Amino acid sequence: MTTAYEFACERYAEHGVDVDAAVAAMDAYPVSIHCWQGDDVGGFEGAGELGGGLAVTGNYPGKARNAEELRADADLAMSLLPGKHRFNLHAIYAETGGEKVERDQLTAEHFAAWIDWAKSRGVGLDFNPSYFSHPLAASGVTLSHADKSVRDFWIDHGKACRRIGAAMGAATGSPCVTNVWVPDGSKDTPADRKAPRERLACALDEVFSEKLNPKQNLDAVESKLFGIGAESYTVGSHEFYMGYAIKNGKVLCLDAGHFHPTEVISDKLSAVMQFIPEVLLHVSRGVRWDSDHVVVLSDELRAIAQEIVRGGYGGRVHIGLDFFDATINRIAAWVIGVRSTQKALLAALLEPWGEVRDAEAAGDLTARLALMEEHKTLPFDAVWTHYCEAKGVPAGAGWLKQVQKYEAEVQSQRS
Ligand SMILES: C[C@H](O)[C@H](O)[C@@H](O)C(=O)CO
Numbered sequence: 046m047t048t049a050y051e052f053a054c055e056r057y058a059e060h061g062v063d064v065d066a067a068v069a070a071m072d073a074y075p076v077s078i079h080c081w082q083g084d085d086v087g088g089f090e091g092a093g094e095l096g097g098g099l100a101v102t103g104n105y106p107g108k109a110r111n112a113e114e115l116r117a118d119a120d121l122a123m124s125l126l127p128g129k130h131r132f133n134l135h136a137i138y139a140e141t142g143g144e145k146v147e148r149d150q151l152t153a154e155h156f157a158a159w160i161d162w163a164k165s166r167g168v169g170l171d172f173n174p175s176y177f178s179h180p181l182a183a184s185g186v187t188l189s190h191a192d193k194s195v196r197d198f199w200i201d202h203g204k205a206c207r208r209i210g211a212a213m214g215a216a217t218g219s220p221c222v223t224n225v226w227v228p229d230g231s232k233d234t235p236a237d238r239k240a241p242r243e244r245l246a247c248a249l250d251e252v253f254s255e256k257l258n259p260k261q262n263l264d265a266v267e268s269k270l271f272g273i274g275a276e277s278y279t280v281g282s283h284e285f286y287m288g289y290a291i292k293n294g295k296v297l298c299l300d301a302g303h304f305h306p307t308e309v310i311s312d313k314l315s316a317v318m319q320f321i322p323e324v325l326l327h328v329s330r331g332v333r334w335d336s337d338h339v340v341v342l343s344d345e346l347r348a349i350a351q352e353i354v355r356g357g358y359g360g361r362v363h364i365g366l367d368f369f370d371a372t373i374n375r376i377a378a379w380v381i382g383v384r385s386t387q388k389a390l391l392a393a394l395l396e397p398w399g400e401v402r403d404a405e406a407a408g409d410l411t412a413r414l415a416l417m418e419e420h421k422t423l424p425f426d427a428v429w430t431h432y433c434e435a436k437g438v439p440a441g442a443g444w445l446k447q448v449q450k451y452e453a454e455v456q457s458q459r460s
């Protein structure tokens with residue numbers, strides 16, 4: 046009897062696709078799992094309210110209250126994902142042993158337990174300075190602040206974080222992408238759009254002034270269209286960071302929720318790749334605005350994966366997740382988001398793209414559309430199941446039972 050997988054291999058082979066090669070290629074696409082979905086962007090500083098125009102809605106019980114719990118939750122999530130992945134930390138997740146350590150004083154020591162954990166699991170780390178949820182960010186302005194003392198504090202925070210990123214990269218043997226995002230902007234129409242951007246450019250130059258080994262730390266910069274409380278003007282807009290990244294050889298971060306709702310980052314990839322060596326993706330799902338819903342296997346997610354694979358950009362694109370939903374189990378949120386992203390990548394690797402491209406090149410737009418539609422129903426699920434089984438993780442919704450068990454035994458005990 047032919048198995049579903051063998052049938053799928055035959056169907057894909059009819060289109061010239063080598064399924065085993067596509068499955069093997071998945072190892073080249075680790076997903077950087079964002080720690081902040083695990084505790085609603087809280088961190089361990091006891092900083093109080095979430096700032097920077099970020100908003101997490103929902104109060105599902107059982108969120109991680111400390112680093113041990115967050116690591117245990119992440120361990121469970123990673124055990125339900127095919128393949129090896131990365132973990133993405135924010136500076137507010139430092140462990141300071143109960144001592145108050147200001148953000149400009151943070152060192153790799155404060156992330157020693159995270160580094161040990163990552164090493165023991167063979168997982169790479171990524172990092173982010175935290176320019177929010179802090180008294181000196183209460184105005185919503187940080188690196189572009191008109192007050193030099195405020196600016197300097199945040200510059201020193203950025204410098205400290207790059208060194209921490211480099212230490213993470215050195216320890217794990219895999220470059221750490223340290224991504225700078227600042228919330229700076231204005232609720233209402235600003236009188237002066239130029240000066241804050243000049244200050245931000247100078248501040249970034251200072252943040253990045255120390256030469257670090259790119260094998261250990263890669264600098265990324267992330268733009269945004271608007272945020273809550275910064276509806277009229279964002280200092281670090283797309284044009285700003287696109288220019289900054291090109292001029293300074295930085296990684297450009299494209300967050301799927303940081304553009305006008307009619308714009309998609311799948312279309313931007315092949316444009317920015319003409320001029321920028323490497324891109325960091327914050328795979329997110331905005332619903333009407335930058336709402337950071339859990340990523341699902343949407344048309345846009347599939348299109349993002351297709352653009353990465355079709356463009357041959359695998360080695361130049363870092364895939365990270367960025368969403369936070371507190372209305373559902375937070376571990377399930379991670380698993381859903383990563384598995385959806387991996388499904389999109391596997392589908393893209395299996396796509397018989399050559400025949401669609403050939404039809405287009407021949408001017409046969411009828412065939413292009415017909416083939417694209419036919420490809421959508423090729424037997425993808427059998428290959429996904431095979432891939433999950435080969436990696437020793439549940440193929441279908443079986444993973445959910447394990448999260449539910451953990452929720453009943455562990456998360457429900459947290460107050
Ligand atoms: C925690 C934030 O979501 C993250 O740092 C940033 O990437 C962002 O997208 C802000 O909107």
Ligand SMILES: [Mn+2]
Binds near residue numbers: 267300327367
């Ligand atoms: Mn982001």
